[in-house]
Amino acid sequence: MASKKVTVTIPEDLLDEIRAEAAERGLSAYVAEALRAKRDRDRLQELVGWLEEEHGPVTEDERAAALDELNKLDAEHKYRRTGSAGEAA
Numbered sequence: 326m327a328s329k330k331v332t333v334t335i336p337e338d339l340l341d342e343i344r345a346e347a348a349e350r351g352l353s354a355y356v357a358e359a360l361r362a363k364r365d366r367d368r369l370q371e372l373v374g375w376l377e378e379e380h381g382p383v384t385e386d387e388r389a390a391a392l393d394e395l396n397k398l399d400a401e402h403k404y405r406r407t408g409s410a411g412e413a414a
Contacts, residue, residue: 328353333356
């Protein structure tokens with residue numbers, strides 16, 4: 326896949342965190358992956374808008390259920406990142 330070099334400005338503290346996270350993959354690969362994820366979220370938000378136009382807005386119960394699922398995923402992610410998942414074995 327062809328690539329093109331660009332210049333971007335990133336807050337220094339964020340760049341330090343990203344470099345630490347990107348380590349083996351490299352900064353460019355990490356940033357490209359993050360941009361793809363952002364683009365995908367933007368497209369998903371656009372789809373949600375279309376679906377709401379067609380079917381009506383998301384109810385509070387539906388929103389609460391979705392947020393509950395996200396909170397569970399966040400908790401699992403935090404659990405696994407702290408290394409606790411591997412220590413139980």
